[in-house]
Amino acid sequence: MLIHQQKIQFTAFAGLYDLIIPKDNLLRRINELIDFSFIYDELAGKYCSDNGRAAQSPVRMFKFLLLKTIYTISDVDVVERSRYDMSFKYFLGMAPEDEVINPSSLTKFRKLRLKDADLLKLLIGKTVSIAIEKGIVCSRSIIVDATHSLSRSNPHSALKVLREHSKLLRKAVYAVDADIKERMPKKNDSGELEKELAYCNELAKCIESDQTLIYIPAIKEKLNLLKETMEDTLENYTLSKDSDARTGHKSSDSKFFGYKTHIAMTEERIITAAVVTSGEKGDGPQLPELLQISQDNGIEVDTIIGDSAYSGKDNLQLTSEQDIKVVAKLNPSITQGSRKNEDRFDYNKDADMFVCPAGHLAIRKARQGRKNVGTNQTYTYYFDVEKCKICPLSENCYKRGAKTKSYSVSIKSDSHLQQTAFQETDYYKQKIKHRYKIEAKNSELKNVHGYGRATSYGIENMQMQGALAIFAVNLKRIIKLTN
The missing domain is CATH 1.20.1440 (de novo design (two linked rop proteins))
Known part of the structure; x- marks a missing residue:
């Protein structure tokens, strides 16, 4: 049974918080910055309102997970620190003399209360609305990129x-x-x-x-x-493998097994959208969703800054319809012509190769056709046919008995003259200088908040982990900018 609890019950020791916790303490600043009651409103439907014993406040349980993310500590240690760390108790809305929860309650909260909640959009949307309300977001550009997280199942x-x-x-x-x-x-x-x-x-x-x-x-x-x-x-x-994780490629000879988080961020370094996919997915196809989520969160976008993975034909057409400039180096090999979506392979810009739907990277490529003879040249990418023979998805892209498996794309430089000319403008050259900011943000997520590796199994848990990590870095950034 869920009872709407007050932040701090009446206690003779409440004045200790003002004496012990500095005004510039991070947790005090977060409490002052955001009203966490939106968590209660979001999760109230997951609890019974008139039956069973009183449950722990969902707001407090969520704050436990946020503390765990901010300080990169275990369930046991976040509970232990909340026993004696007054800043933790203040942040959790506890009286100084209150007893703490059992660490196993956090596991149950994650599995039973947060499992079906769309935390990624909820938490990012909340921080973006605060940034807009405080006048922090002034630019109309978003920077896009993807960062990878290793699975724990490998x-x-x-x-x-x-x-x-x-x-x-x-x-x-x-x-x-x-x-x-x-x-x-x-x-x-x-x-x-x-x-x-x-x-x-x-x-x-x-x-x-x-x-x-x-x-x-x-x-x-x-x-x-x-x-x-x-x-x-x-x-x-020992019981099961992470069925949602896939093998992705950081370069032609470097790979990882896990997930990708595709991120959009303003020039002020506020993350406005994120999409979690398995590791083999390309970066470019996620741009429309990142753009839409950013716009839904109230961001006005007139420029998108990224690398060559985002300069595909479909993305250029989409942004042109909305009068949005794409500050991304043109890569002619990622235009795949009139193929149906289900027949297209993903382009991996790090390896400069295409990846098939099963996650196999092409082993080599060749340029075919003659220059300046009136016909388009093509890049042909060749795959390991031995893998194709035993691939469960081979029915859709491999002809039985064939000795090779290749995938060709046209090099249509003439159709991108407008984008090529845009790359030479001063506006492009100034905006592209902001791209490094998202690399630094990815580094913060991984090195400070443990986002380099999944803490649990399955894409839903990866989304939950991403939601908490991004929520934390956005709150910290807002606090820094409001100083």
Whole structure:
């Protein structure tokens, strides 16, 4: 049963917050910036209004997850810190003497209350409306790009994650007691995930047996992160694979297994839209949705800034109809003619190759046709036919018995004369200088808020993770600009 709770109940100790928490504290500023009651309104339908015991406030539960994202800590540690950190208690709307929740409640909240909520659009829309209301967004340009996040399901990635967390834990321990090295269990040198899990379990037990180390916050937080990663790996990886993740390509010889988050951002570095896809999807086809979401959130757009992946024929036509300039280097090879949408392959601008619907990257390309003879030249991309023979999607694009599989696109430079001329203007050259900003924003999402790797399995959980991370960086940016 859900009861609309007040932020802070009457308590004789409420005055402690004014004494202890500085006026410029980040969590105090966030509380002053935004009214979180919209979370209650959004999730009220997920609770029973007249039956069962009283539930934890959805606003407070959401704030727990936001704290976890802001400080990149585990469920156990965010609850533990809310027990003694007065800024956490103030942010959560708790009285100083209030007891905290059980960490398992956060898992239930994610699975039962947030599962079907469209948090990505909701949270981005809320922060954009605040930015507009405060007059922060003045430009009429959006910068677009995509960033990738690794899945936790890949066996090599799971092994690497466990090793990284155990390394950070050992480093924290050695900083306190270098002599403990002699008592540590022997590291796993094999590439077997099961042996790595066994080593991590021994490492955790070794550190927990030392009553001095276990109470040091820096060590305890790293230990809890390692244990949470072990539990998640055992529960999910050994039972099932992340069926939503796909193999994407960062270059012709570098790939990853996971997801892509396609982002639109203003020149003031406020993220206005985001779309999460599996890793093999191209960047260019997501532009119409990013543009539409940005406009729905109240952003007036007259210029789109991006790389060559966004200068395809369809995007140029769409933006031309709305009198929007595309500040993106023209790449003639991404025009795919009159093919139906279901027959088109995605162009990967990093690898400079096409990717088939199954996620396979072309292995080579060749330019065909003669220059200046009145006919269009073409780029022909060749795929590994051995993969095509066993591909479950081969019925739609591979003819049985064929010795090769290729995909050709016309090089129609003449049809892009207008865009080519635009690239030489001063306006284009000035606007393209803003593109670096989105690279810095992607770096902040990954390095500060842990967005480089999925914390759970499935695209819905990836969207939830993205929603919280983007919500956090947008709030921090708004606070910085309002200073």
